[in-house]
Amino acid sequence: xxxxxxxxxxxxxxxxxxxxxxxxxxxxxxxxxxxxxxxxxxxxxxxxxxxxxxxxxxxxxxxxxxxxxxxxxxxxxxxxxxxxxxxxxxxxxxxxxxxxxxxxxxxxxxxxxxxxxxxxxxxxxxxxxxxxxxxxxxxxxxxxxxxxxxxxxxxxx
Numbered sequence: 076x077x078x079x080x081x082x083x084x085x086x087x088x089x090x091x092x093x094x095x096x097x098x099x100x101x102x103x104x105x106x107x108x109x110x111x112x113x114x115x116x117x118x119x120x121x122x123x124x125x126x127x128x129x130x131x132x133x134x135x136x137x138x139x140x141x142x143x144x145x146x147x148x149x150x151x152x153x154x155x156x157x158x159x160x161x162x163x164x165x166x167x168x169x170x171x172x173x174x175x176x177x178x179x180x181x182x183x184x185x186x187x188x189x190x191x192x193x194x195x196x197x198x199x200x201x202x203x204x205x206x207x208x209x210x211x212x213x214x215x216x217x218x219x220x221x222x223x224x225x226x227x228x229x230x231x232x
Contacts, residue, residue, distance in 0.1 A: 077122065077123065077124065077162075077164065078121075078122045078124070079119055079120070079121055079122070079167065079171065080119065080120060080122065081116060081118065081120075082111060082119055082120050082133060082135075084108065084111060086130065086133070087104060087107050087108065089129075089130050090107075090133060110135055110137070113137075114135075114136065114137050114138060116175065117135070117136035117138060117148075117172065117175060118133065118134060118135045118136060119133065119134050119168055119171050119172070120132070120133045121133070121155070121159070121164045121167070123159075130156075131155060131156050131159040131164055132154055132155035132156060132159060132164045132165065132168060133152070133153070133154060133168070134150060134152070134153045134168040134169065134171070134172050135151040135152040135153075136148055136149065136150055136151065136172040136175070136176070137151050138179050138181065145182040145183075146179070146180050146181050146182060147176070147181045147182055147183050147184065147185060148172060148173070148175070148176025148179070148183070148184040148185075149184070149186065150169070150172060150184065150185070150186035153165060153168060153169065153186070155168075165198060166198070166202065169199075169202060170202075172184065173223065173225075176225065177225045181225055182227075183222050183223060183225060184204075184222070184223050185207070185222040185223075186204070186221055187210070187213060187218045187219070187220050187221075188219050188221065189216055189217075189218060190209065190216060190217045190218060190219055196219065200221075202223070204222060204223040205221065205222060205223070206219055206220075206221055207219075207220045207221065207222045208220045
């Protein structure tokens with residue numbers, strides 16, 4: 076059975092097989108180390124059953140709290156190994172991050188994705204994320220910014 080857990084620093088040496096997928100944006104080790112130290116609890120891995128504990132996928136999330144904007148969660152990176160796609164892992168990782176962002180007080184969660192990745196676009200829109208804007212040359216190609224708002228109850232006075 077797949078297990079989900081918070082990402083640890085030693086996992087950074089196990090993600091090579093995941094980051095070299097053509098649909099995954101590659102970041103430096105420095106990026107990942109800085110990310111884990113700045114945003115503890117916002118990154119998670121999906122681990123395969125068995126003694127080797129192979130990583131099946133991961134999510135790196137950020138929580139942004141700026142004076143000029145409402146607080147929000149940002150998906151910096153999400154990937155699932157090709158042989159484990161279509162099993163619901165990406166959905167589970169995204170649901171985890173959305174819930175954590177909600178608990179921290181985020182108004183929404185956003186992400187950027189390549190416009191050519193139609194499978195990811197279909198996944199995100201099926202989860203309630205909506206296209207907010209298109210940014211030219213964000214990657215070597217254009218990117219969509221997708222956003223999903225956290226529902227909040229209104230208090231009647």
